[in-house]
Amino acid sequence: MKANKDLARKLAKKIISSVPKDKESLSAISDFLGLLGTLYRKESRFRDFVLSPFVPNQNKKVFIKSLIQKGQIPKEIEFFVDELIDLNLLRIVAEIKRLFDYEAEKILSVYKGKLIFAKEPNQELIDEVIKRVEKVLNRKIEADVAVDDTLIGGFELRLSGLVLDTSVRTVLQNLSNKIKSL
Numbered sequence: 001m002k003a004n005k006d007l008a009r010k011l012a013k014k015i016i017s018s019v020p021k022d023k024e025s026l027s028a029i030s031d032f033l034g035l036l037g038t039l040y041r042k043e044s045r046f047r048d049f050v051l052s053p054f055v056p057n058q059n060k061k062v063f064i065k066s067l068i069q070k071g072q073i074p075k076e077i078e079f080f081v082d083e084l085i086d087l088n089l090l091r092i093v094a095e096i097k098r099l100f101d102y103e104a105e106k107i108l109s110v111y112k113g114k115l116i117f118a119k120e121p122n123q124e125l126i127d128e129v130i131k132r133v134e135k136v137l138n139r140k141i142e143a144d145v146a147v148d149d150t151l152i153g154g155f156e157l158r159l160s161g162l163v164l165d166t167s168v169r170t171v172l173q174n175l176s177n178k179i180k181s182l
Helices: 002-018 023-042 044-051 057-070 075-086 090-108 123-137 168-180
Strands: 110-117 140-147 155-159 162-165
Touching: 002 075, 002 090, 023 044, 023 057, 023 075, 023 090, 044 057, 044 090, 057 075, 075 090, 090 110, 110 123, 123 140, 123 155, 140 155
Parallel strands: 110 140
Antiparallel strands: 110 155, 155 162
């Protein structure tokens, strides 16, 4: 497992070093890696196709490169497809994507994440939370907003490597744990 993480880290850094560093390119590559990970994980026909010893690697590469062209993904990613197929590494593409996203966030000085509220927030509240966290972290935040009524109140902000949890649910869980430990 550690070898896969190390390999995924090396591949993610190799991709980052060879592709354009603009937001659109990095975002397109992240989406492409996400697509490959989803296809591999959820589509058995795709997984069978790429794992089949009876399908020549060249055919696999042509198919995945056609996805790159259709998705208008930077061509610099094509070397990566060759390595993935030659080394039979599509099984770790989700980890590669996670590490790629982390490196891309550092380059762009942006944290991408999810802001989860207990109930539907107004835009002013969303903007205020993001503004305050950006000030503390000294980095721009791009967060998708979601609602989870099990939080009871408050919010959770989930970024790569950081979770800010101000939910009532967590406060109650912590209180319960303290009482149980008495």
